[in-house]
Amino acid sequence: MDFSKPKLFAKVDGRSFEFDEMDGLHFLDLRVDAPQTRTNLQSNDYQDGSRQQGPILFGARTVAADFYFEANDLHDFELATQEIWRRLYSRNLIELRWSRMPGIKMAVIAKPFEQTRLNWGDMKFTVEFDMPSGYRQSLVKSDQLQFIYDEELSQIGMNLPNGEDLHYRFKQTRFKVYNPSDVVIDPYWQKHDLDIIIKGQGTPTMTNLTNNYGIVLNRALTANDTLIWHGVHPLLNGASCERATNHGHLQLEKGWNDISITGLSNIDVTFSFPFLYL
Template sequence: MRKLYIQPYNQNEFDLKNRLPSVEFLNLTSQAPQINGDWLTVPGSDGQQLNTLTYGATTVTLSLLIRAETMSAFRIAKNELQRIFYQRQFIRLRSTLEPGRCYWVVANPVDITPAEGSSWGAVSLTFTNPSGMAQSIVRSDELPAEASQLAYGMNLPAKDLSYVGKNERFNIYNPSDVAIDPYIQHHDLIITVTGVGSSFTLTNATNNTSIKVNSSLASGQTFKLDGVIPSINGNTQVDTDFGNIKLEQGDNDIRLSGLSNAKVTFSFPFLYF
């Protein structure tokens, strides 16, 4: 049986069928990637030049069938669906069709009405997905313990994946459909570093992005790079060269220098069209 799982913001996930037995989940689909081009027209020259390409918001469609015994029961189901979906915050949708992927969305206004002379009704609810992407339901640093939460078709190699490095050189694999770029695209990427040293440098040799930390790191302290914001034990007064780390699709050659007893953790959700 197909199932739809819903997680309101900062709440627990639940199965819609358990909340509303009269509502059948039919399908959950996403619009094709919305590619937006920034074009430059040069007077006197043919055509246009491409400056940048970005992915815009997409529409996610949820198809349901309400099979109520009476019109009163239909109205109750309708009111409960509106209570669930029309939130002031994001809600997360995922289904057994692609159990490892989810969408963080906001509901669009759609009237829920029965068929003429019936207490049954098919409805297609639409949602705006601002990121334009689906994402994995687990973060990278939850692997390999939560590998069972991922599924076929998520670009995973035939090997255990680890997102913790303890050497001066290690590999970080990004199975996403896009590069993870916290600086330009504001993607969710949290890097934590522990170790001992007066300064250190973290580099992705695959694309030459890096960050140099000039502040010392002592035993028991943790450096955190949350996107592009550095901190040590929560204190953001950290001396850096304002660098950042970007992860390309596939393998990334990560190098660390300047620390002893080092441990580096990469935490991010995988992103998919």
């Protein structure tokens, strides 16, 4: 990939494209606002200062993209304006990714913008996007990590350990799961995306020995069964099975997580989650 000139890629309603592929349109630069903290400060009449109640949260933030457009004639200018709107606005979140950070994407919403006409056919404009989640995330989920390496889309800033061949599918009773995110993966309080796919025979108990979070299924799996812990919701062969569980969930700390699984033979476990970045 050529990094000499920045490129901006988007995925809108299932269609992927590069903005510069549109005749006359030139992407110039991208700026991402710093994380926006949300505090809950409480004051006490008998103490100096304030105290933070609960965890500090991260709010929505903005992304800004600068463009330059040069038209062939006035008709071209009007048609291009309509095409730019068509590419930027959707009823769904848009995925943005740029060439200087190719392994990370952002789910955003385009805000209204104004064009500055430089002459009869040229204009420049800046589009601001809202990023509701406050996070950027990896281009693919953990169990598809090989596609990042295969396409040379990994990068500095993804916190991937040097020289480590990371795995997210396991067939042993004790293994380690690496979370390179800037935050703890928390499917309970933060509703983070985390799927744990479990196959095997027996009654599984899985524990993250790093933080003592654990999940238990109180019925036996057969060789034909698939148990998916979708965040905090357990699904056995696609149907809810919460009554047959401990109503627990797993949380992944930053860095290495030491996982133990008991009560299961012929183990086949996959951890699938996007890496989250500030």
